[in-house]
Amino acid sequence: MPFQSVSLRSLGRSARRRIVSAVLALVCVAGSVMASACGNEDVQVTGPRIRIGVKFDQPGLSVDNGGQFSGFDIDVARYVANKLGYSPSQIQFKEAPSAQREALLQNGSVNMVIGTYSITQDRKSVVDFAGPYFVAGQDLLIRRSDRSKITGPRSLAGRKVCSVSGSTSATTVKKYFPRSVQLMELSGYAECVTALVSGAVDAVTTDDIILATLASAKGDHSLMVVGHPFTKETYGIGVRKDSPHLVAKINEALREMIASGEWKRDLDAATKGTGFTPNKKWNPPTRMDAAVSDERVRF
């Protein structure tokens, strides 16, 4: 191909320059688009802001409906932020996926994390916890029509269970449930719920509060929580390591929230229609001592 170089060179200086500038422009656009895509949805707020890490995909508990957040965890976050002196417009919610919560707190991307964050000894060594604001336990969500047949993990022998891949609930199923229980691992609990409704699985398992709020958000009264939690998970509010002052303030706010009845009202609203009552022995939490979750499984 003897002429190709001629054809290329004959693109001319201006054309070459145009190509270079086009590439540069592309990179610039990419950069700016990327900044808006991966960064935060910066709402311009005057004054100080508080960044709270929450889950984005747990209906009833903590969900992002296009910038509008709702759910029990969100209510707690708003109450606490209010007591810390932030108006609702000064709160900025950021996504805190389970695997990244500690990292987000450590590098200061968020000021606190409220997202089904179980207090454990391992986590306590890298972050501080306020609370617990709720004591949950792993439980089963079933179709209401199965309520006489499924009463706990033991009655699941030979049946099918769904949980989120990589979660501690999934590990519990593999370790402690009867051998004949089959586990399906999906990427989210709402997907598990559709599998439960369609009959592809017989139960969804994770912490009772997540299940109850899911069932409530689903709306029809077709699903119910079994109501015999078999683990003990203390949900705390994670903050940066070595901030005892902030922890004390948050604990104060939580005590007030429970005493004023706000806690109960928000919980009832989030689990409306499911008839769910949290384990009375543990809830509402009375001592804000950041007690570690009890990982033992008792059927």
Place this chain on the structure above:
Amino acid sequence: MRSIGYLLTHYDVLGAFGVNLQLTAWSVLFSLVLGIILVLLRICPVRSLRLFATGFVNLFQNLPLTIVMVFLLLGAFVQLRFQFSSNFSTNFFWFAVTGLSLYTSAFVCESIRSGINTVPLGQAEAARSLGLGFFQSATLVILPQAVRGSVAPLGNTLIALLKNSTVASAAAVSTETSSLMNTMIQYNASSIVSVFLIFALGYVILIIPIGLLTTWLSNKLAVRR
């Protein structure tokens, strides 16, 4: 820091690679069969069949494999309640094989079609003048030469398939390599680099021979003209 020995003895790394190899092996079989059928449909005289094959190939070439897998799982299994087996792990394995085969068959079809273009016109004309019909001239004359001419792109498709088998995690196959790597990093965060290198080198060891083999085969099998 965990030692490599600890990581290899506490996790079933070889088993995970075994799952990926099994997924690949079955998908190679089905996607080859499906791909050849698609090629035949694409060059056949019947218009509706040609349109169908073209639509099929376009669909799977333009959809991310992850979407194909998720759709099979949430659509075919969860809603339509199709199942290969009442045993979950067998069931999801075959769903993953289905997804990989459908997806790969589009690329197999295109690889072989590019091979058809290397077959000289005279071959088809000769076949016709011998009185062979479409099906006979396609399967006896054109395709054998076309496949020999498309070994290199087919080899690349095979390599892509082996790598794509990691996406089976989207079809709830939780024993394959990407899921195991994720779990291992989760529990051994300090040894992240060694965990990654174990899996990466596994793939390098599997894929480099395939590359060499296809280069050798494509030279050996190429029809000298």
Place this chain on the structure above:
Amino acid sequence: MTDTTFESEREFDSDAMTANTYVDREGFTRSTEPHSPRLKLTKAERKKITRSQRNQRHEQQSVLFDEPGPRAQQCIRVINVIGVLLVIAFLAWIIVRFANPPMGENQLSWKLWEPALNGRAWVSFYLPGIVSTLAASVVAIAGATVFGFLFALGRLSTLAPVRAVCSVIVEFCRAVPVLLFMIFFWRLFAGLGMGDSSPFWAVCAGLICYNGSVVTELIRSGVGNLPVGQREAATALGMSHMASLMRVEVPQAVIASMPALVSQLVVVVKDSALGSVISYADLLQRARRLGSLHFNPLQTIIVAGVIYLVLCGLLSRLAQWIPAYMQRRTTGVASAADSA
């Protein structure tokens, strides 16, 4: 018979692509080398040529079977009808089954589709998702070009150790699945304290590693395909080996690989959907979130799938258009230069 054998078609997945060739919409393997200049043609002439080419191709394809006679035509008609009926029957069966699943809800009900299609879904979920997907793809393809440029220089270097190191890295990046790269970078970046932007950079890094190695090979073979005269001319001007590569050979190879780069963009867009596994808020991930919100994940995934189809379809169109555009440009200028 009309020319229907050649429906619009996209190029190969990069993996199924040899270094500097790609398969154009007609399924012909083509070289991505710059096109040699031709005489300047009028529009009408060009049209005429393409038409005759098309006829030629049509003949080449239909040479597999004789022009069907009356009986064969009738036979084809019957098979046509049967084929169409079979496809319709299959689709109808699926739709009926979706409407009446063995258990659970009617998947076609408007109650499930409305939240997957309304304005809110588009504004808050699909459009930001498309932006995220494209952002990661564009950053990745730009990064892959830079990666490819550097490593192609390395692999063409006269220093054996540099060549060896670059070859090992490139071969490594080609062999490791993109998903493994993404998971590794995601965990690594999160561990290094990159916080909430780590999924984005992990997706980009994973895509850059794999596609960079593809681009390296594209450029390397592009340089290999340049006429020797280019290097000789550069040497005659007193350029060193490196200078000749950087200022003469590699830039030409990069431009020559433009069409292949754009078709690589389709692969990148498709692969970026893997980012949903590591919680990058791309189109697929946002569609799943929307599905979680209203318990209709199937519906939102279907919408996302259609968007991916349209996006990738448009990009493949672009990939077909660019070589034609470049040919027009270069031919035009070259012929003017010739006459001058």
